[in-house]
Amino acid sequence: MGRTLVSLDLGGSKVRAVQFTPGRGGPTVEKIAVAPMPPGAVVGGEVRDAAVVGGVLKDLWSREKLASKKVVFSLANSHVLVRQMDLEWLAPDDFRKSLKYQAADYIPMDIDEVTVDHHALREVEVTDPATGQTKRMLQVLLVVASNETLTGFLDALGGAGLRAVQAEISPFALVRATHPTARPGAGTEVLLDLGAHVTNLVIHEGGQPRYVRIMTGQGGDVLTTQLAERFGWSVEEAERTKVALGMPTFQPAGAGAGAGVGGTVFGGVATSAVPTDEHPAQTLINESVSRLIGEVRQTVDFFFTSGAEVGTLARVVLTGGGGNLGGLAQRLSSELRVPVEHGNPLEHVSTSRRAAVPEGVTPQELATALGLTMGAS
Ligand SMILES: Nc1ncnc2c1ncn2[C@@H]1O[C@H](COP(=O)(O)OP(=O)(O)OP(=O)(O)O)[C@@H](O)[C@H]1O
Ligand SMILES: [Mg+2]
Numbered sequence: 380m381g382r383t384l385v386s387l388d389l390g391g392s393k394v395r396a397v398q399f400t401p402g403r404g405g406p407t408v409e410k411i412a413v414a415p416m417p418p419g420a421v422v423g424g425e426v427r428d429a430a431v432v433g434g435v436l437k438d439l440w441s442r443e444k445l446a447s448k449k450v451v452f453s454l455a456n457s458h459v460l461v462r463q464m465d466l467e468w469l470a471p472d473d474f475r476k477s478l479k480y481q482a483a484d485y486i487p488m489d490i491d492e493v494t495v496d497h498h499a500l501r502e503v504e505v506t507d508p509a510t511g512q513t514k515r516m517l518q519v520l521l522v523v524a525s526n527e528t529l530t531g532f533l534d535a536l537g538g539a540g541l542r543a544v545q546a547e548i549s550p551f552a553l554v555r556a557t558h559p560t561a562r563p564g565a566g567t568e569v570l571l572d573l574g575a576h577v578t579n580l581v582i583h584e585g586g587q588p589r590y591v592r593i594m595t596g597q598g599g600d601v602l603t604t605q606l607a608e609r610f611g612w613s614v615e616e617a618e619r620t621k622v623a624l625g626m627p628t629f630q631p632a633g634a635g636a637g638a639g640v641g642g643t644v645f646g647g648v649a650t651s652a653v654p655t656d657e658h659p660a661q662t663l664i665n666e667s668v669s670r671l672i673g674e675v676r677q678t679v680d681f682f683f684t685s686g687a688e689v690g691t692l693a694r695v696v697l698t699g700g701g702g703n704l705g706g707l708a709q710r711l712s713s714e715l716r717v718p719v720e721h722g723n724p725l726e727h728v729s730t731s732r733r734a735a736v737p738e739g740v741t742p743q744e745l746a747t748a749l750g751l752t753m754g755a756s
Pocket of ligand 2 (some may be wrong): 747
């Protein structure tokens with residue numbers, strides 16, 4: 380019998396738990412449990428009220444009879460930094476021990492108040508311009524999380540009698556959840572996970588994460604709140620309307636106008652094209668989502684023009700509940716000029732018969748929790 384673990388995605392709108400047993404050929408998912416997160420308890424990817432979150436977890440464990448108190452959790456918020464850098468090559472054990480001190484020079488936080496981790500990318504030779512000597516370096520994605528933000532998660536888990544055995548940043552989990560290794564030749568992809576108040580962007584090549592951006596204060600619930608405030612609706616009404624309407628569809632203003640916006644971000648398309656639907660709430664949805672798409676495009680443009688040694692962008696894969704917004708995939712596709720697909724994290728994963736996706740839950744919103752599951756050992 381293998382040991383049982385639970386991976387946990389504490390989102391602003393929902394908590395998602397996946398019970399599984401790790402195995403040599405990959406994990407087996409035994410149960411998927413989802414519960415709503417009370418508003419305000421997790422915001423921008425941070426645990427704001429550990430007691431409330433602890434209570435939610437306790438109820439979830441007892442209602443779903445989850446079989447393990449050992450938890451693997453994910454995090455992504457503004458207290459988590461991910462940077463690519465070259466650090467001095469050392470044997471793996473020594474490298475790990477020295478990581479914090481090597482990293483100290485590069486991070487704008489007190490080294491004693493953070494936890495440092497890394498994802499190794501490749502070995503590189505760097506020539507010192509002063510001496511002309513070459514040095515063996517390890518190129519890494521350095522991950523730095525403030526101890527304070529980690530404490531929020533650990534307090535919530537502790538309040539429910541759970542124990543963290545592993546933690547990972549959500550963007551790394553997302554890469555696994557979209558199964559790049561099961562799709563040889565998939566090339567360079569942008570993964571975009573749109574949550575309630577966090578949007579994660581990852582650029583990876585063949586499953587190797589190359590760039591990570593965690594955007595907080597952007598997401599589906601932020602838009603819902605804007606709609607409720609602007610139109611005097613309740614949050615429920617605003618949410619219903621947003622889901623029903625989605626993005627407006629646009630007709631190009633004239634022949635070739637779609638391609639003729641060259642260089643400008645989405646605002647350029649919006650003004651030069653004719654909306655086919657004129658619901659006033661859609662104007663706001665369009666403004667808000669266009670801003671986000673503009674940022675995504677800028678980030679992707681910057682990555683590809685700043686000397687990244689990767690192939691051209693093959694596609695965008697959307698996950699997270701917010702990725703379901705009607706018309707978003709089409710708009711992103713016309714902006715970035717690549718196919719946009721919805722990720723299915725349940726593909727290529729062994730599941731036992733009890734592991735049904737709860738009603739009202741889409742596979743895309745399970746991406747983080749399932750990606751954690753695939754990476755846990
Ligand atoms: N069909 C849909 N159309 C538009 N938006 C949707 C749809 N389904 C879900 N959403 C939105 O998805 C958002 C929640 O996404 P998700 O469940 O991935 O967030 P979360 O993981 O709980 O939060 P976060 O990652 O920001 O902490 C909500 O704002 C919700 O309105
Ligand atoms: Mg999320």
